[in-house]
Amino acid sequence: MPVVLLRGINVGGHRKVPMAELRAGLAEVGFGSVRTYIQSGNVVVTGGPNDDRDIERLMSTLLAERFDLDDVSVMSMTSERLKAARGASKREFPDEGTDPKDHARRTHIVFLDAVPAPDRRTALDPDDFSPDRFVLDLHDDVAELHVSYASGAGTSRLTLDRIERALGVRGTGRNLNTVTRLLEM
Known part of the structure; x- marks a missing residue:
């Protein structure tokens, strides 16, 4: 089950990413169970790509297209x-x-x-x-x-x-x- 860490979102009222919208967007692009923990970009997913770099690319694309954030560091790991x-x-x-x-x-x-x-x-x-x-x-x-x-x-x-x-x-x-x-x- 991949764990994905996003850097620098929802800090001090800047770079807002509502977790409910993030979960919905990730489900739309093919992830199965999507769970988040607190508002600072902690995501646990099932389904979707198996490769960490593919997961990172998919999430980066989603953040850019859906939230207009094209510079968020996304790190996927087991x-x-x-x-x-x-x-x-x-x-x-x-x-x-x-x-x-x-x-x-x-x-x-x-x-x-x-x-x-x-x-x-x-x-x-x-x-x-x-x-x-x-x-x-x-x-x-x-x-x-x-x-x-x-x-x-x-x-x-x-x-x-x-x-x-x-x-x-x-x-x-x-x-x-x-x-x-x-x-x-």
């Missing part, structure tokens, strides 16, 4: 990748006696659309973002950046834009609460 990334994040940043919900809110996974080039993998200096911590997790053809935000993502200088510029790839982030909820769906 639930297996999501589950593996959650496990890796919990190993990198275990809940060490803190409030579990607060820990899961402050621990994020930035899913990258490609493995950063070797010369870009060290472009983020951990000392520049302390007390926030992060670990780049590389696989054969995908990568994630696991981040522990000391005071939450909203106050950190380690922003998604900065991560993308440094690593030279696109990405979208979700906290562990959201990742867990998507896996439950």
Whole structure:
């Protein structure tokens, strides 16, 4: 069952995509069961194309044609990748006696659309973002950046834009609460 993450929609009243309209549009273009979680672009689908890149192209086309948004980053992945990334994040940043919900809110996974080039993998200096911590997790053809935000993502200088510029790839982030909820769906 593919999980699709959309970056930067319904943020601050901009780039609005009503989830009911998105679900209807995805059903019209051939997806079976379409479920969304919160308003920030988390979609779980069945049916439709089997290839992640085909799913991304189909959703990008829908967003452009139906919502006039032609620059939304769309990332499709298997639930297996999501589950593996959650496990890796919990190993990198275990809940060490803190409030579990607060820990899961402050621990994020930035899913990258490609493995950063070797010369870009060290472009983020951990000392520049302390007390926030992060670990780049590389696989054969995908990568994630696991981040522990000391005071939450909203106050950190380690922003998604900065991560993308440094690593030279696109990405979208979700906290562990959201990742867990998507896996439950």
